[in-house]
Amino acid sequence: MKICEDVYKIPGDSNVYLILRPEPTLIDTSDSADSVYIKSEIEKIIPVEKIKNVMLTHLHYDHAGNVELFPNAKFYADEKEIENYKNSSKDFFFHDISVKTDEILREKLIPLNDEIIGLKVIECPGHTRGSVAFLDEKRKLLFSGDTIFTNGIGRTDFDNSLPEEMRTSVEKLVKEVREGKLTLLSGHDY
Ligand SMILES: [Zn+2]
Numbered sequence: 001m002k003i004c005e006d007v008y009k010i011p012g013d014s015n016v017y018l019i020l021r022p023e024p025t026l027i028d029t030s031d032s033a034d035s036v037y038i039k040s041e042i043e044k045i046i047p048v049e050k051i052k053n054v055m056l057t058h059l060h061y062d063h064a065g066n067v068e069l070f071p072n073a074k075f076y077a078d079e080k081e082i083e084n085y086k087n088s089s090k091d092f093f094f095h096d097i098s099v100k101t102d103e104i105l106r107e108k109l110i111p112l113n114d115e116i117i118g119l120k121v122i123e124c125p126g127h128t129r130g131s132v133a134f135l136d137e138k139r140k141l142l143f144s145g146d147t148i149f150t151n152g153i154g155r156t157d158f159d160n161s162l163p164e165e166m167r168t169s170v171e172k173l174v175k176e177v178r179e180g181k182l183t184l185l186s187g188h189d190y
Contacts, residue, residue: 003185004139010041014062014187017143018045019136023117025053026073027134027143028187029066032096039069053117057145057187058131059085059092059105068100075104078123079111081130084160091160092128119143124173126166127154133173135182142182148173149186 001009006020012030016038019025024046030038042048051070056063056077067075077085085092085105112121112132120135127146131154134143146154153170156163177184 008045010038012038017185023052024050025117026051027055028057028063031062032065035066038066058128061093064105067104068098075109076112077109078130078132082109082111084129124169125162126156126169128160129162140182142177142184144173144184144186146187149188149190151190
């Protein structure tokens with residue numbers, strides 16, 4: 001589904017967003033149970049080998065589960081999320097994760113800085129310690145992961161949640177959406 005020029009949404013177990021310019025980039029990858037569907041939907045637009053960056057809003061299995069589909073990509077997540085995954089990967093419920101995906105998440109993740117390919121990185125701890133959102137100021141889009149949805153907010157009852165920080169994170173994103181008149185592109189459609 002086309003969101004706007006160069007931006008597509010693929011609704012899987014979690015939503016996957018494909019941005020074509022300035023470089024073919026994905027935000028989240030959905031659940032490995034979705035891999036055939038996700039790959040075929042992306043390939044209607046661009047071969048998976050051409051994806052240059054995969055940016056993860058957080059490392060729950062339903063967002064980071066298909067990283068192995070992209071052989072030429074660099075993978076990014078928040079530094080705290082990467083540390084947390086290395087120390088306690090079971091908290092991200094990777095019960096059915098492949099060895100290859102686990103290896104990428106353990107060894108290949110690059111910590112995010114303030115900005116990447118024109119997207120501003122907004123830290124929003126709460127749903128997980130290292131959850132982030134991505135703001136595309138030019139296209140007026142906010143990729144909010146599991147922090148805010150159209151009709152609510154993400155869960156904070158996981159072992160790797162920080163419930164006491166969720167309110168501040170939610171308020172920060174809501175303010176961005178309202179003041180910037182942004183289109184909200186969340187990790188799930190609820
Ligand atoms: Zn999540």
